[in-house]
Amino acid sequence: MNQRLRQERSVFLLFLGAMFVSLMSALPIVTVTLPSARPAQLEPRAVVTFEQLDRNHDGYVDRGEALALPQLDRVFNEADRRPDGRLDKVEYAKALALIDQLK
Numbered sequence: 001m002n003q004r005l006r007q008e009r010s011v012f013l014l015f016l017g018a019m020f021v022s023l024m025s026a027l028p029i030v031t032v033t034l035p036s037a038r039p040a041q042l043e044p045r046a047v048v049t050f051e052q053l054d055r056n057h058d059g060y061v062d063r064g065e066a067l068a069l070p071q072l073d074r075v076f077n078e079a080d081r082r083p084d085g086r087l088d089k090v091e092y093a094k095a096l097a098l099i100d101q102l103k
Contacts, residue, residue: 050092060086071099 048069053061063085066072072095079087079095087095 047096050089053092060088061092062086071102075099075102 050061053065053068053072055065061072063073063076066076066087075095075098076087077083079091079098081091081094
């Protein structure tokens with residue numbers, strides 16, 4: 001291979017390496033600023049599961065168990081399809097949707 005071509009290739013590869021290192025060193029600066037630009041909706045929120053609320057494991061969340069989650073107590077009657085004073089899993093999912101609508 002020509003000596004001049006080999007030298008130009010080496011300079012080009014050195015340039016590419018320098019660009020890669022400079023971009024990688026700027027990456028932590030860019031990633032630190034990204035979380036503040038995210039909307040609050042993308043943050044994970046703690047959701048209480050049906051099984052966590054069903055303390056007596058009877059397959060229903062009654063009004064007493066619903067008191068552990070104040071938002072659920074507000075929409076309890078609206079989510080209760082059969083007015084029996086307890087929520088099954090489908091009714092609990094409806095209650096969570098109603099809670100999301102309140103926000």
